[in-house]
Amino acid sequence: MSLSTKNKKISENEVIKLIHKYNKKYIIKSFSSFEKFNLKSSLLKNYYHKNILCFGDNIHKIHPLAGQGLNMTIRDINILSELIDNKIYLGLPLDQSLTKEFEKKTKHFNYLYASSIDFIYEFFKLDNKFNNFYSDKIFYFLKKNSSFKKFSTKFADNGFI
Numbered sequence: 001m002s003l004s005t006k007n008k009k010i011s012e013n014e015v016i017k018l019i020h021k022y023n024k025k026y027i028i029k030s031f032s033s034f035e036k037f038n039l040k041s042s043l044l045k046n047y048y049h050k051n052i053l054c055f056g057d058n059i060h061k062i063h064p065l066a067g068q069g070l071n072m073t074i075r076d077i078n079i080l081s082e083l084i085d086n087k088i089y090l091g092l093p094l095d096q097s098l099t100k101e102f103e104k105k106t107k108h109f110n111y112l113y114a115s116s117i118d119f120i121y122e123f124f125k126l127d128n129k130f131n132n133f134y135s136d137k138i139f140y141f142l143k144k145n146s147s148f149k150k151f152s153t154k155f156a157d158n159g160f161i
């Protein structure tokens with residue numbers, strides 16, 4: 001759940017009330033304690049240190065607007081898994097070179113993907129100020145464009161890879 005708090009503190013009780021207000025589907029039996037953090041995008045410069053590899057949101061945190069953060073990590077897992085399989089297949093040791101190869105194979109795509117999501121977020125933020133003037137026009141045009149529909153579905157599912 002993401003909330004615009006504008007520096008105002010929101011208690012756990014208020015969050016629970018909001019969840020009950022918008023949840024029309026599930027019967028919630030209990031809540032465990034909440035974790036909270038400020039939303040901001042961040043991209044790690046170095047993915048590894050010696051044989052320690054950073055992973056998940058730690059290497060690429062994006063705005064939840066797109067609902068793609070975990071998907072990015074799943075793509076990373078796929079790539080890492082392929083690299084491991086390849087090394088095993090070739091009889092090579094699973095050593096530090098793996099972290100380097102993983103970074104080399106994923107960092108530029110993650111950067112491009114996260115920047116695109118960030119651009120979309122900033123665009124809608126700005127567009128909101130103009131009562132969706134630009135997005136209305138753009139989506140009216142894109143709705144009719146089947147190539148764009150195909151590309152956006154592929155982009156959301158697969159990223160740039």
Ligand SMILES: Cc1cc2nc3c(=O)[nH]c(=O)nc-3n(C[C@H](O)[C@H](O)[C@H](O)COP(=O)(O)OP(=O)(O)OC[C@H]3O[C@@H](n4cnc5c(N)ncnc54)[C@H](O)[C@@H]3O)c2cc1C
Nearest residue numbers: 001002035055056057058064066067068069070071072073
């Ligand atoms: C509101 C919201 C909606 C989202 N919706 C989607 C969506 O629809 N689809 C999607 O793909 N992604 C979505 N995401 C993104 C997704 O939740 C994250 O990309 C994903 O949870 C990242 O997983 P992670 O394991 O890397 O990090 P986390 O899930 O953040 O897990 C890290 C864990 O490490 C713990 N931790 C941190 N520091 C330490 C420490 N020093 N010692 C011990 N433990 C520590 C934290 O407490 C936490 O439990 C959403 C994110 C938000 C905030």
